[in-house]
Amino acid sequence: MAINNYLKIDIDTVGHGIPVLVEGVAAYYKESCIICLDHHSYSTGVLMMVSYGIEKEVQVFWTGEATDKMRKAYRDMKRTTDNAACAFALLIMRDHGNYGIEQASADGSTIDYYLSSTNDDDTLIFNYSARLEVSGILSETEHNTTKKRIQAKKKRLKKDGNLKDIIVVVCFNPLKTEVIEV
Amino acid sequence: MTTVRELHNKAMLLAQEAIIAKEQGDRENSEILARQACQLEEQAANMVPFSENSEPTRSILYKSAASLAYQSKDFDKANRLIIQGLSGFPPYQIEEELNNLFDQVRFERNLRTREAFIDSDAIEITIKGDSVGSGIIPYSELKKRIDGMVSIFDKTTLRLLQGQFGTRLKQKLFEPLIEAPKAGSFIVGMKLEVLPNKQLPLLFNAEIVINEIMLGIERVNNNDEVSLREQMGSNDYYSHFVSMTQEMAPDGKKINLVAFTSRNKTVNLTRNRDDIPIVTIAETDKEQEKETAIVVEGVLDYANSQNKKSEMGLTTDNNEQYTITVDAGLEDYVRGYYKRYVRIYGTGINKQIHFIRLEELD
Numbered sequence: 001m002a003i004n005n006y007l008k009i010d011i012d013t014v015g016h017g018i019p020v021l022v023e024g025v026a027a028y029y030k031e032s033c034i035i036c037l038d039h040h041s042y043s044t045g046v047l048m049m050v051s052y053g054i055e056k057e058v059q060v061f062w063t064g065e066a067t068d069k070m071r072k073a074y075r076d077m078k079r080t081t082d083n084a085a086c087a088f089a090l091l092i093m094r095d096h097g098n099y100g101i102e103q104a105s106a107d108g109s110t111i112d113y114y115l116s117s118t119n120d121d122d123t124l125i126f127n128y129s130a131r132l133e134v135s136g137i138l139s140e141t142e143h144n145t146t147k148k149r150i151q152a153k154k155k156r157l158k159k160d161g162n163l164k165d166i167i168v169v170v171c172f173n174p175l176k177t178e179v180i181e182v
Numbered sequence: 183m184t185t186v187r188e189l190h191n192k193a194m195l196l197a198q199e200a201i202i203a204k205e206q207g208d209r210e211n212s213e214i215l216a217r218q219a220c221q222l223e224e225q226a227a228n229m230v231p232f233s234e235n236s237e238p239t240r241s242i243l244y245k246s247a248a249s250l251a252y253q254s255k256d257f258d259k260a261n262r263l264i265i266q267g268l269s270g271f272p273p274y275q276i277e278e279e280l281n282n283l284f285d286q287v288r289f290e291r292n293l294r295t296r297e298a299f300i301d302s303d304a305i306e307i308t309i310k311g312d313s314v315g316s317g318i319i320p321y322s323e324l325k326k327r328i329d330g331m332v333s334i335f336d337k338t339t340l341r342l343l344q345g346q347f348g349t350r351l352k353q354k355l356f357e358p359l360i361e362a363p364k365a366g367s368f369i370v371g372m373k374l375e376v377l378p379n380k381q382l383p384l385l386f387n388a389e390i391v392i393n394e395i396m397l398g399i400e401r402v403n404n405n406d407e408v409s410l411r412e413q414m415g416s417n418d419y420y421s422h423f424v425s426m427t428q429e430m431a432p433d434g435k436k437i438n439l440v441a442f443t444s445r446n447k448t449v450n451l452t453r454n455r456d457d458i459p460i461v462t463i464a465e466t467d468k469e470q471e472k473e474t475a476i477v478v479e480g481v482l483d484y485a486n487s488q489n490k491k492s493e494m495g496l497t498t499d500n501n502e503q504y505t506i507t508v509d510a511g512l513e514d515y516v517r518g519y520y521k522r523y524v525r526i527y528g529t530g531i532n533k534q535i536h537f538i539r540l541e542e543l544d
Binding site for chain 1: 185186187190194199216230239253407
């Protein structure tokens with residue numbers, strides 16, 4: 001029997017070990033992932049190419065499937081894709097990154113996440129953090145690729161001041177994720 | 183003593199509950215939760231010393247609190263919190279985000295003050311974006327929104343008087359008027375004036391038409407397809423309303439905000455036009471799925487609406503000609519692209535295409 005050594009991402013665990021994420025939002029993120037994966041007819045165990053310094057194939061697992069009711073509720077595919085991308089970014093950072101998801105801040109109707117390796121300061125809670133900048137692409141096209149998305153994000157996040165950013169772009173077709181630190 | 187971290191964490195839990203409530207359509211509860219979260223986040227921000235060493239924590243917390251105040255529609259408080267955040271030593275990115283939030287808050291406050299000055303038979307369209315100056319706007323950006331609103335005026339009047347889509351009223355009742363643009367972002371007023379010597383039906387007036395349109399736009403913006411379909415009554419009215427609203431929506435590049443203000447309310451059309459699907463999954467029936475998907479680029483060059491369904495012609499760069507069949511509700515939308523270079527998505531066989539959607543190409 002072949003034994004594979006793929007790293008794993010388990011979407012079902014998106015709510016675990018991330019204290020800044022409430023149960024309801026975790027469930028919402030998980031369902032968004034299922035909708036995007038189902039949109040391209042992927043099955044649990046599908047391989048995703050993750051580029052984070054080096055390129056590695058990661059196996060993605062989940063339980064449950066997209067129902068018509070869910071498809072109706074998550075019809076705004078742009079938002080659903082962004083939320084699903086956010087779930088993947090949090091999972092990759094939690095399981096395969098060098099950071100913990102430490103903090104969140106409100107940003108309009110979404111949440112910004114901040115990552116930190118160590119932070120024991122209970123007052124200056126964001127001072128040793130990097131901001132997680134997430135973006136999702138449902139299907140890559142000639143004009144909308146992960147590379148172009150990263151370039152656009154880099155351009156917007158002009159490096160000035162002491163805020164570090166980690167950019168994560170998740171693409172659902174082809175299934176891949178690119179992570180860079182700026 | 184409660185720490186900044188504890189207060190902030192409690193605030194963020196409430197902020198996420200507010201997002202969930204909003205997603206579930208419970209806007210009132212969402213605003214209450216955002217207000218509670220804002221109080222805790224403000225307390226946390228106030229505990230951080232005013233010093234350069236406190237950054238970026240201090241400005242991030244004030245930005246977060248201001249954002250929650252904005253969500254709870256407490257614009258005065260949002261303004262105060264933004265100013266406190268800017269008064270410290272925010273890093274560039276946070277400073278920029280605080281400034282953007284300040285613009286949004288000021289914009290919302292202006293819209294709300296304007297409501298009191300608008301007549302009940304009028305609607306104001308506010309357009310904001312990189313290509314809009316104070317009182318100046320590219321002709322094409324204004325035209326598509328005015329054409330969209332005039333088309334919605336006509337069809338809403340017809341629908342409310344129980345006319346079937348595609349028919350006409352025996353006599354025209356209203357004349358849409360355009361008021362002189364006002365400085366600000368770019369604000370244009372439109373008014374529905376009853377034509378001279380025309381008698382309106384009993385219990386029917388321009389205010390009813392305006393209120394109906396505002397409700398529809400709000401539902402498009404909230405992605406509330408079920409209520410909008412119920413409101414529109416038929417597929418044709420539904421497709422027409424959504425397609426015209428999509429035409430008026432911001433593109434996220436040149437125009438980033440379009441708002442509609444009537445005497446009773448303000449509706450911000452914040453969804454980008456690309457996020458407003460004209461043909462939904464429900465409308466793509468089985469017949470169409472069996473046909474071949476076709477994508478073709480060219481110039482829309484003739485229109486023929488003698489049949490029940492409209493036909494338009496498209497000529498490609500290679501001089502190939504296609505016939506595009508358009509559902510009744512989407513006629514005005516597609517006609518708006520006459521003589522323009524577009525990419526058409528549809529289904530069909532050979533050079534006969536059943537229209538699904540289009541994109542204008544530069």
